[in-house]
Amino acid sequence: MCGMKALIPAAGHGTRFLPVTRVVPKEMLPVGAKPAIQLIVEEALAAGADEVVIVVSPEKEIVRKYFDGDAALASRIRWAWQTEQRGLGHAVLQGAPLLAQEREPVLVLLGDALVSGEAPSAAMAAISRAHGGASVVGLEEVPLEKVSRYGIVKGTQVDERVWKLDDLVEKPAPEAAPSRLAIAGRYLLDPAIFDLLATQTPGHGGEIQLTDSIRRLLAEKSVYGYRYPGHRHDIGNPAGYLETLNAFSA
Numbered sequence: 001m002c003g004m005k006a007l008i009p010a011a012g013h014g015t016r017f018l019p020v021t022r023v024v025p026k027e028m029l030p031v032g033a034k035p036a037i038q039l040i041v042e043e044a045l046a047a048g049a050d051e052v053v054i055v056v057s058p059e060k061e062i063v064r065k066y067f068d069g070d071a072a073l074a075s076r077i078r079w080a081w082q083t084e085q086r087g088l089g090h091a092v093l094q095g096a097p098l099l100a101q102e103r104e105p106v107l108v109l110l111g112d113a114l115v116s117g118e119a120p121s122a123a124m125a126a127i128s129r130a131h132g133g134a135s136v137v138g139l140e141e142v143p144l145e146k147v148s149r150y151g152i153v154k155g156t157q158v159d160e161r162v163w164k165l166d167d168l169v170e171k172p173a174p175e176a177a178p179s180r181l182a183i184a185g186r187y188l189l190d191p192a193i194f195d196l197l198a199t200q201t202p203g204h205g206g207e208i209q210l211t212d213s214i215r216r217l218l219a220e221k222s223v224y225g226y227r228y229p230g231h232r233h234d235i236g237n238p239a240g241y242l243e244t245l246n247a248f249s250a
Contacts, residue, residue: 003104004125004188006044009091010037010111011057011082016237025060026236027111031248036235037063038073040109045076047121049107053095055080087207093197100194105133106187108210113185116247117230124188124226127162134222135193137214138186139163140232147177151211153225154178163225165218170204170211181225183211184232190221 014021017029027037037054044052054077056063067074080094092108099106105128107121124136142150151170155163169178187210196213203209217223233247234240 004047004049004107005099005102005104006041006047006049006052006107006109007092007095007099008037008040008044008052008054008109008111009082009088010063011055011060011085011091011094012112012236013057013085014236017241025063026241027060027063028066029235029241031114031235031244035066036114036244037111038067039114040111041067041073041077043115043119043121044107044109046119047107047125050076051078052076053078053080053098054111055082055091055094057082087202087205087209089197089200089208089210089213092210093194093208096194096198100191103191105135106189106191106193108187108189110185112234112236114233114235114244114248115185115228115230116233116244118228120186120226120228120230121188123228124186127224127226128188131222131224133190134224135190135214135217136188136224136226137165138184139181139225139227140184141180141227142182144174144177144180147172147174147180147182150182150184151209152177152179153181153183155181155225158224161227161229163227165223165225168211168215168218170209181227183225184228186228187214189214190217192220193217
């Protein structure tokens with residue numbers, strides 16, 4: 001695998017954490033002495049990304065100002081702006097003007113998802129290298145009654161924690177789910193993903209779904225799944241944030 005870029009979608013409104021997110025973006029909530037988004041940036045850099053693009057909305061200027069105060073980090077970060085909320089795929093597409101022409105793999109780390117224990121991004125990069133630069137998505141096993149909240153994969157297990165994927169379904173009904181393996185906050189994608197997102201029709205919820213474009217990518221190139229050993233935490237709601245604090249203080 002050649003060089004790798006990273007992209008962090010962080011433009012969401014944080015409605016599940018109102019009223020505090022009227023003034024403090026959820027990505028800026030502290031986890032220990034650092035805001036959550038800094039931990040995610042550090043994960044990307046530790047995995048080998050030589051540059052990070054953060055996608056924010058205009059009202060989240062505070063995120064950019066925070067990183068501008070750290071010269072070492074600021075030199076590794078570029079910014080893209082999402083002015084309307086049209087789904088995760090649309091958020092990732094906003095990075096295309098900065099990343100698409102470089103034709104390097106893109107590590108996508110959700111801005112409201114922290115992983116305690118072993119961070120998955122470095123292992124995903126290693127799996128990609130072992131499989132000729134293939135795309136890799138992070139996975140977690142979820143209860144059957146929760147599969148309708150996630151993108152769910154179908155595939156063949158090739159290693160203790162690795163699957164070669166055959167299909168992906170966005171938020172299936174439990175009776176239609178191909179497995180209980182959910183895509184969980186981390187993606188390492190072939191740069192062709194930007195071309196696919198640019199032509200992606202709206203899917204579930206009328207939004208541009210990243211899962212739908214990965215499914216189209218799968219028709220052209222190999223995609224693997226990695227069920228990582230760490231535990232994903234959603235900092236976008238109060239209960240998830242408290243769980244995150246407990247996990248990272250242990």
